[in-house]
Amino acid sequence: MNPDLDLLQAYPFEKLRQLFSGLQPPAQLPPINLGIGEPQHPAPDFVVTELTKHLPLLAKYPSTRGLPELRQSIAAWLQRRFQLPAVDAETQVLPVAGTREALFAIAQAVCKRSDNPLVLCPNPFYQIYEGASLLAGARACFLDCRSETGFLPDFDAVAEDTWESCQLLYICTPGNPTGAVTPLPTLTRLVELAQQHDFIIASDECYSEIYCDEAQPPPGLLQACIAAGIDDYHNCVVFHSLSKRSNLPGLRSGFVAGDAAIMERFLLYRTYQGCALPLPTQWASVAAWSDEEHVRINRALYREKFSAVLEILAGTLQLQRPQAGFYLWPGTPVSDTEFASGLYAQQHLTVLPGSFLGRDGGDGNPGEGRVRLALVVPLDQCIEAAQRIRRHCEAL
Numbered sequence: 001m002n003p004d005l006d007l008l009q010a011y012p013f014e015k016l017r018q019l020f021s022g023l024q025p026p027a028q029l030p031p032i033n034l035g036i037g038e039p040q041h042p043a044p045d046f047v048v049t050e051l052t053k054h055l056p057l058l059a060k061y062p063s064t065r066g067l068p069e070l071r072q073s074i075a076a077w078l079q080r081r082f083q084l085p086a087v088d089a090e091t092q093v094l095p096v097a098g099t100r101e102a103l104f105a106i107a108q109a110v111c112k113r114s115d116n117p118l119v120l121c122p123n124p125f126y127q128i129y130e131g132a133s134l135l136a137g138a139r140a141c142f143l144d145c146r147s148e149t150g151f152l153p154d155f156d157a158v159a160e161d162t163w164e165s166c167q168l169l170y171i172c173t174p175g176n177p178t179g180a181v182t183p184l185p186t187l188t189r190l191v192e193l194a195q196q197h198d199f200i201i202a203s204d205e206c207y208s209e210i211y212c213d214e215a216q217p218p219p220g221l222l223q224a225c226i227a228a229g230i231d232d233y234h235n236c237v238v239f240h241s242l243s244k245r246s247n248l249p250g251l252r253s254g255f256v257a258g259d260a261a262i263m264e265r266f267l268l269y270r271t272y273q274g275c276a277l278p279l280p281t282q283w284a285s286v287a288a289w290s291d292e293e294h295v296r297i298n299r300a301l302y303r304e305k306f307s308a309v310l311e312i313l314a315g316t317l318q319l320q321r322p323q324a325g326f327y328l329w330p331g332t333p334v335s336d337t338e339f340a341s342g343l344y345a346q347q348h349l350t351v352l353p354g355s356f357l358g359r360d361g362g363d364g365n366p367g368e369g370r371v372r373l374a375l376v377v378p379l380d381q382c383i384e385a386a387q388r389i390r391r392h393c394e395a396l
């Protein structure tokens with residue numbers, strides 16, 4: 001067996017299963033799960049129609065590059081959404097089977113094993129970044145995202161020689177679990193650092209369409225490239241997904257876009273990994289990237305949930321409305337694992353301990369003392385969950 005597999009940690013949900021094992025939640029309370037960030041609003045009808053209409057195409061092999069129509073709809077969306085002067089659908093866009101596998105694959109494609117690679121990633125983080133780095137033969141270095149720095153990494157504190165050794169920087173904006181949006185000037189600074197020290201930035205923007213203020217959509221890395229005068233997106237790639245934007249986590253559809261030189265090598269890698277999108281999925285994706293109305297409705301639903309839950313929890317937990325995403329990231333009155341176990345055992349409510357999403361990179365685990373609440377369940381369940389949390393805290 002590949003010994004590097006021993007480096008991989010159990011996934012947070014496996015740790016949660018172990019934490020809860022042996023606990024007996026009250027049977028009279030229906031279970032509510034805010035632990036998993038799986039969107040649960042209905043998939044848009046017009047996308048499902050498009051998918052079923054193209055089912056006969058299951059009889060054909062799809063190509064890894066994807067249909068030109070899909071790449072064009074993605075390029076057009078990117079240009080509209082981030083005011084980009086040009087995105088070349090031929091050389092700068094590649095559809096992927098959800099961003100999860102693509103975020104893993106990028107490290108395999110770009111890390112140069114012979115140079116003792118270093119990968120930087122936020123902490124807490126989406127666990128794929130760490131596994132991808134380790135299986136690419138790299139060391140993962142964690143940049144803590146704490147409340148003192150607006151839940152963003154303190155990039156100014158990164159030493160010059162760390163930037164110099166860095167081959168790949170993962171960023172996540174808006175962040176999971178914090179919801180923090182990296183401002184455009186910070187993204188622009190990162191683009192400049194990537195040119196100066198010749199590392200690649202993989203910007204995970206899969207929550208970019210779930211934001212609180214309609215007038216302030218989160219900026220993206222490609223936008224920052226243009227602001228920095230890097231018109232060919234050199235050293236930069238972004239990851240976008242239909243999972244959260246369009247409530248299609250089961251469709252497994254997203255894309256990677258950016259630097260054509262990286263995309264060319266990435267395509268070669270992906271030809272071997274073999275994760276081409278089925279043709280009905282591609283046509284359904286064309287429809288989804290071409291419509292914004294369903295996304296506006298989606299955002300409104302999350303906004304309603306945030307308002308209701310924040311009102312109930314005001315004064316109970318230390319928490320704030322995030323700029324984007326669908327998570328709350330409150331501080332806990334007792335340790336995060338004790339809080340999560342208590343909520344499960346006494347309220348039949350599942351939340352994710354923050355420490356399961358972070359690592360101790362030398363200064364303690366920045367996820368400790370926080371829990372992640374995914375407001376994905378219907379509004380009435382979110383309200384009921386908030387009331388249970390309130391009751392639980394009052395009884396502590």
Ligand SMILES: Cc1ncc(COP(=O)(O)O)c(C=O)c1O
Nearest residue numbers: 098099100126176206241243254
């Ligand atoms: C930060 C982040 N990135 C990427 C993904 C992967 O999403 P998908 O593979 O559905 O595009 C997730 C899923 O939860 C996520 O939270």
